[in-house]
Amino acid sequence: MATTERATPDVHEPSLTERRAPARRDGRLARNLGTIGMVWQREMIRFIRMPSRIVSGLAQPILFLFVLGAGIKPLVEGRAAGGVDYQEFIFPGVIAMSVLFSSLFSAISIVWDREFGFLREMLVAPVSRTSLVLGKAVGSGTVAVMQGLVLLIAAPIVGVSLGPLEFVEMFGLLLLLAFALNAFGIVIASRMQRMESFQMVMSLVINPMLFLSGAIFPTRGLPTWLAVATRLNPATYGVDPIRRVILGDDASPLTYGDWVVPIWLEVLIVLALGTVMLSIAVRSFSKTE
Amino acid sequence: MIHPMPPSNGAAVEVDGLVKRFGEFTAVDGISFSVEPGELFGFLGPNGAGKTTTISILCTLLHLTEGNAHVAGYDVARDPTGVRAAIGLVFQEITLDNYLTGAENLRFHGVLYGLPRSEVKARMPPLLDMVGLTDWAKHQVRFYSGGMQRRLEIARGLLHTPRVLFLDEPTIGLDPQTRVHIWDYVDELRARESTTMFLTTHYMDEAERCDRIAIIDQGRIVAIDSPRALKASVGADTVTVSTADDAKARTEIAHGLSVEGELADDGLRLRVEDGEAFVPRLFDHLTVGVHSINVRRPSLDDVFIKYTGRDMRDAEASMSQQMSSNAMVRAFRKT
Numbered sequence: 001m002a003t004t005e006r007a008t009p010d011v012h013e014p015s016l017t018e019r020r021a022p023a024r025r026d027g028r029l030a031r032n033l034g035t036i037g038m039v040w041q042r043e044m045i046r047f048i049r050m051p052s053r054i055v056s057g058l059a060q061p062i063l064f065l066f067v068l069g070a071g072i073k074p075l076v077e078g079r080a081a082g083g084v085d086y087q088e089f090i091f092p093g094v095i096a097m098s099v100l101f102s103s104l105f106s107a108i109s110i111v112w113d114r115e116f117g118f119l120r121e122m123l124v125a126p127v128s129r130t131s132l133v134l135g136k137a138v139g140s141g142t143v144a145v146m147q148g149l150v151l152l153i154a155a156p157i158v159g160v161s162l163g164p165l166e167f168v169e170m171f172g173l174l175l176l177l178a179f180a181l182n183a184f185g186i187v188i189a190s191r192m193q194r195m196e197s198f199q200m201v202m203s204l205v206i207n208p209m210l211f212l213s214g215a216i217f218p219t220r221g222l223p224t225w226l227a228v229a230t231r232l233n234p235a236t237y238g239v240d241p242i243r244r245v246i247l248g249d250d251a252s253p254l255t256y257g258d259w260v261v262p263i264w265l266e267v268l269i270v271l272a273l274g275t276v277m278l279s280i281a282v283r284s285f286s287k288t289e
Numbered sequence: 290m291i292h293p294m295p296p297s298n299g300a301a302v303e304v305d306g307l308v309k310r311f312g313e314f315t316a317v318d319g320i321s322f323s324v325e326p327g328e329l330f331g332f333l334g335p336n337g338a339g340k341t342t343t344i345s346i347l348c349t350l351l352h353l354t355e356g357n358a359h360v361a362g363y364d365v366a367r368d369p370t371g372v373r374a375a376i377g378l379v380f381q382e383i384t385l386d387n388y389l390t391g392a393e394n395l396r397f398h399g400v401l402y403g404l405p406r407s408e409v410k411a412r413m414p415p416l417l418d419m420v421g422l423t424d425w426a427k428h429q430v431r432f433y434s435g436g437m438q439r440r441l442e443i444a445r446g447l448l449h450t451p452r453v454l455f456l457d458e459p460t461i462g463l464d465p466q467t468r469v470h471i472w473d474y475v476d477e478l479r480a481r482e483s484t485t486m487f488l489t490t491h492y493m494d495e496a497e498r499c500d501r502i503a504i505i506d507q508g509r510i511v512a513i514d515s516p517r518a519l520k521a522s523v524g525a526d527t528v529t530v531s532t533a534d535d536a537k538a539r540t541e542i543a544h545g546l547s548v549e550g551e552l553a554d555d556g557l558r559l560r561v562e563d564g565e566a567f568v569p570r571l572f573d574h575l576t577v578g579v580h581s582i583n584v585r586r587p588s589l590d591d592v593f594i595k596y597t598g599r600d601m602r603d604a605e606a607s608m609s610q611q612m613s614s615n616a617m618v619r620a621f622r623k624t
Contacts, residue, residue, distance in 0.1 A: 031403050038400040046388045049429065117384035124348055125401035126373035 032131040039122075039135025040142065043106070047143045057105075057147045061098040064216070065090060065154060084251050091158050092243035093215030095148045095170075096177065100213075100235060102147040103178045104206055106140035107185025111192050129285040133186060137278060140185075141178035148174050160246060169245045176267065177238035180274030186281040213239045218252035231256070234273050237266040301326045301453050301485035302347065306356035309342050316342040318508035319356065324501075326452075327483040331490065331499035331516075335599045339508040340489050344457055347487070349373055361452040374402065377451030377484075379442050381458035387431035391422055391441050394430060395448055402449035409448065416444040420474055436467035443474060453485045460492065472498070493589050502589070506597040516589060523587040523595050526564030530571065531556030533578040545574030556581070 047053065069087040076086050113119040122132055149171070155162060162170070188201055210216070212226075213235035219227065230236050231254070240254040241263045254261045302324035309317040317339040324330040334340045345351040347360050349369035357364070363371035378384075385394050392413065399409035417423045420440035430438060439459065446454055456475075460468040472495070478484060490496055496516065503513040512519060530550075532538040535557045539550045542559065546567075550557040561567045564584035571582070594600060 034400050034403070038397050042386065042389065042397060045393065046386075049388045117380070117382050118386045119384075120350075120380065121384040121398070122401065124350060124373055124376075124378055125398075126370045126403070127401055 032128055035127045035131040036135040036138065039132060040139040043136070043139030043143055047146070054147070054150075057098065057102050058150060060101065061094045061151055062154075064097065065094045065151075065158065068216075069094075069158075084247055085159075087158050088160055088247065089218070089243075089251065090216060091155070091160055092246040093213075093239055095151050095174070095246075096213070096235075096239040096242050097210055097215050098151055099144045099148040099174055099178050100181055100210060100238075101206065102144035103140060103181035104185040104188075104201075106143055107136070107182045108189045108192065108198060108201065109140070110136065110186060110189040111194065111198070130282045133278070133282045133285050136186060137179060137182040137281070141175065141182045144178040144182070145171070145174045148178075162246065166245050170242060173238070173242050173245065173267070176270055176274070177235075177242070180234070180238065180270050180277065183274050183277035183281050187277055187284065190281065190284040209233060209235045212236070214243075214254065215239050219254050220252050234270065237261075237269045241266045299326065300324060300359070301328065301361060302330070302487060303359040304343075304347075304356070305358070307343070307346065307353055307358055308355035309339070309346060309351065310354045315508055317346070320505065320508070320510045321356075322503055322510060322513055324453075324485060324487060326485050327479070328500045329479065329486045329488065329498060331488050331496045331502040332505065333489065333496055333502055333593065334505035335597050338505045338597070340505060341457070343505070344455055344487070344489065347372075348376060348378060348455060374449075375452045377446035377449065377454040379439075379446045379454070379456045379459045381461050383438050383442065385430045385438055385441060385445070388429055390427050390429050391417070391433070392426040394441065395445055398445050398448050404449055412448060412450075416447060419477065420444045421470070436463050436470070439463060439467070439471060440474070443471065447478065447482070447484070450482070451484065453487060456486060456488045456490075458489055458491065460490070460495065468492070468495075496589050504593065504596050511596045512592070516592075519592045520587045520589065523591045525560040525562055526567075526587070527585045528559045528561055528564045528567055528571070529553070529556045529583040529585070530559065530575075531580040531582075532575070533580070538575055538577050541574050541576065542571070546570060555583075 065087070069090045073086040110119065123129075152162070152167075188205065192198070192201070212230045212233040214230055215235075219230045219236065219240070222230065236254060240261070243251055244253055244263060249260075254266070300323040302322075304323065305321050307317055307320050308315065320339075320343065332340055332343070342351065346353050347358060347365060349365050349372050353366060357366075359365070360372045361375035363375060365372050386397075389397065395413055395416070396409055399406070404412075413426075414423070417426050420443060422437060422441055422444065425433065425437065430441065433441065443459065460471055463471070475486070476498075479486065488495065488499065496502055499516060501513065501515050502519060504511050504519075512522070514522070530538060535552055538557055539552065542548055542550055542557075548559050548561060550559045552558075559567070564586070568582055568584065572579075590600060
């Protein structure tokens with residue numbers, strides 16, 4: 001980690017006595033990087049040690065992919081855009097959905113930390129709140145991307161194939177989406193009091209974000225109000241590029257009227273929103289009291 | 290992060306005219322006190338008296354409204370980071386991460402406090418040994434008992450060699466045996482590291498161990514002194530004599546020793562300066578048969594009742610825990 005190793009005086013005297021903690025001379029940057037690394041590592045350890053979380057994180061996407069996907073497939077046979085069937089169509093959406101759920105859940109676990117005290121341990125430590133927030137966003141972002149990538153195992157079953165280039169592109173897009181959603185989740189969490197409010201967030205924020213994101217149905221040919229709603233939903237700009245990378249540009253890309261929104265613009269939108277959310281998150285964490 | 294040496298006025302904690310208001314409500318109403326380096330300082334008071342608020346301010350979790358407070362020489366308002374680096378905290382509620390092992394909790398704490406890895410490595414074994422958790426270091430904390438978690442918290446609070454260790458009801462809800470263990474560690478620690486300790490407790494025997502005690506009630510400090518002096522301020526010992534004829538005994542003592550007794554259910558109650566020395570003299574003047582004698586020194590409970598009008602043990606653990614976590618939530622919500 002980023003703390004610099006220094007020769008400690010009095011090594012012949014290993015007891016607890018006398019030696020006060022040495023003046024902390026490590027650079028501020030090194031300290032902050034160390035903290036970010038620590039919070040990240042903590043997220044990783046917790047992810048690995050809670051297999052139930054991995055399983056339950058996979059349950060819903062798998063349900064959507066194999067039950068909903070297989071069930072609706074015959075209904076829309078031959079009508080799906082770009083020559084893909086419904087199960088193929090929903091596959092990128094399901095990966096994005098997994099990232100969406102995982103990101104928001106783990107960001108909101110700050111509330112859990114608050115109830116169980118570890119947050120207090122971090123808040124009374126002589127570190128910047130910014131590095132705590134960044135560590136949290138990077139850490140649960142990584143967890144979310146891993147959750148999403150696990151679903152790639154299902155790609156051959158659904159009939160989707162990915163080249164190495166598409167994989168790298170998708171990895172980057174998932175990372176971006178996870179980062180933005182985490183920042184958003186932390187903002188929600190910093191305004192949330194108890195774990196019970198989670199149910200409300202779930203039905204008022206997470207589910208609408210999912211349904212309006214184009215993950216489950218194409219964003220084209222919708223009633224006007226629905227078309228507008230999907231285009232106002234930030235998650236749409238995270239889901240669409242992932243689908244276009246996996247299925248190609250013909251698979252019902254996002255449009256404004258007849259104009260196909262370019263991927264770079266979508267990426268820019270998500271990046272901008274993520275950055276704004278992150279700075280709000282940092283600010284809401286930085287003030288004591 | 291370089292912190293200049295703190296201005297050395299010597300005191301470990303220096304509080305001057307501290308006021309904290311929440312809107313209209315004044316939680317802390319102009320308190321002043323100081324704690325000497327190496328002192329075990331008890332901070333007692335009924336629930337809602339301002340204890341937790343004061344501690345939260347000293348630990349930089351809350352802003353003060355008026356006045357000054359220095360911890361380890363650092364101004365809590367101007368240099369919160371300096372304060373944070375110099376203090377250790379053991380709160381009444383557990384603040385460990387359950388899914389990390391004991392060793393990981395300590396290691397992460399080391400990172401948060403900017404300790405070099407080599408130093409964490411060097412300090413961890415003796416600390417774990419001291420709290421009797423060496424064999425458990427590689428187990429996740431969720432498998433620990435309550436007492437073990439508390440001991441790990443104490444070890445963690447000491448990892449960065451704080452100059453002032455805040456112990457907020459450190460043994461609340463623990464069984465008597467574990468409490469004894471923890472106090473053994475704390476005593477050992479004071480002997481070895483001469484760490485200043487700032488303690489809140491509802492247990493009389495723990496308050497009894499303090500070098501000095503401050504009693505806070507309704508946001509004001511109502512008494513501050515050594516336990517001995519505080520008890521002396523309450524007054525005399527109580528000698529209770531149960532005899533074959535208490536009324537007759539009362540007359541005999543009134544004549545022979547000029548002490549006016551008071552008849553109570555359990556016998557004749559006498560208030561005297563030195564109860565133990567008084568008992569032999571009692572026998573010189575009594576002709577009635579004595580069934581039992583009981584000498585009672587004033588306790589800190591009596592002190593507490595005198596200054597706050599409440600019993601020290603009235604304060605329920607669950608209640609105080611609730612309040613503290615509410616304060617925390619409040620503190621956090623406004624972050």
